[in-house]
């Protein structure tokens with residue numbers, strides 16, 4: 173199915189729909205399905221060890237010969253991972269005390285232990301991407317150092333940077349990004365910013381206001397992300413100056429996504445107002461479905477551990493919740509677009525439906541404007 177924009181020419185795809193490389197959600201099957209339908213599928217590289225990432229890239233190549241991307245988080249808290257040994261006993265005790273309430277409710281052992289340091293994966297996975305040369309590299313929560321961006325370019329890999337502020341859009345474009353993804357505050361998942369602002373406000377500007385500002389600020393194609401789940405969103409984004417759209421939450425609720433059933437089920441039942449921006453799930457600001465975990469943690473005065481150490485400390489709670497099929501203690505990243513999502517199609521069907529709807533909207537649009 174074709175519906176071409178400048179983004180399609182740049183990336184060699186047929187329609188300007190990018191599937192987000194969502195951590196633990198976007199594996200080779202989802203990616204290949206999106207690519208086969210003419211969009212850009214993006215493989216999730218977050219927390220994937222280098223050899224596994226290489227195998228996943230090769231698997232995509234077995235499944236499709238269409239262009240695809242690989243996504244990595246470049247956040248400073250991962251390069252190298254923060255050392256939990258530096259957290260004070262008081263802060264650690266406060267957080268574990270809160271998590272112990274959840275552990276008791278789930279019937280799993282309580283603990284006051286310090287989480288271990290996460291494995292240092294980012295530099296090695298950057299090298300895997302350089303070696304394997306997927307057509308596109310997509311970066312989140314940070315951008316490449318100048319030398320690395322240049323190396324990607326030399327190897328013929330197009331680069332995409334996701335940003336949530338105009339200033340970061342300028343920095344990424346000046347730093348060699350071929351495409352800038354403007355992430356509006358509606359977006360599901362983590363705010364795409366390096367570091368952690370004291371409040372999520374500065375990185376939560378709505379897409380309607382952010383997108384035209386980013387379009388004005390950079391000369392490269394801009395992709396719109398946040399709150400888009402159908403053809404109306406695509407046309408609106410094009411009207412605001414974007415060359416394409418990136419969808420996350422819509423693709424979580426597809427047959428090929430690796431999200432567990434309890435999460436997909438909750439997505440289909442949820443309204444836009446059921447999401448919240450919280451740092452309790454990972455230590456970084458992210459939009460997710462509110463549940464007992466996010467509500468009770470946020471309402472307490474318990475401290476939140478530093479970026480991603482919080483995620484590591486809570487991992488046993490999340491694993492137990494999944495085993496017990498309990499969505500109240502499981503992290504379910506989702507954007508405000510969740511209220512538009514009511515079915516569980518194949519990922520290729522999503523791409524085709526968005527294009528079909530966009531064409532219908534474009535056809536109907538002139539008739540909706542009263543001529544003088």
Ligand SMILES: Cc1cc2nc3c(=O)[nH]c(=O)nc-3n(C[C@H](O)[C@H](O)[C@H](O)COP(=O)(O)O)c2cc1C
Nearest residue numbers: 192194195312359360361398399420421505507509
């Ligand atoms: C479950 C989930 C996981 C995500 N993980 C990532 C990720 O690993 N890397 C990334 O670049 N963006 C990630 N995102 C954010 C998306 O790239 C994008 O900004 C967002 O999904 C757009 O808003 P939408 O969810 O309303 O479509 C994730 C989003 C969701 C919903």
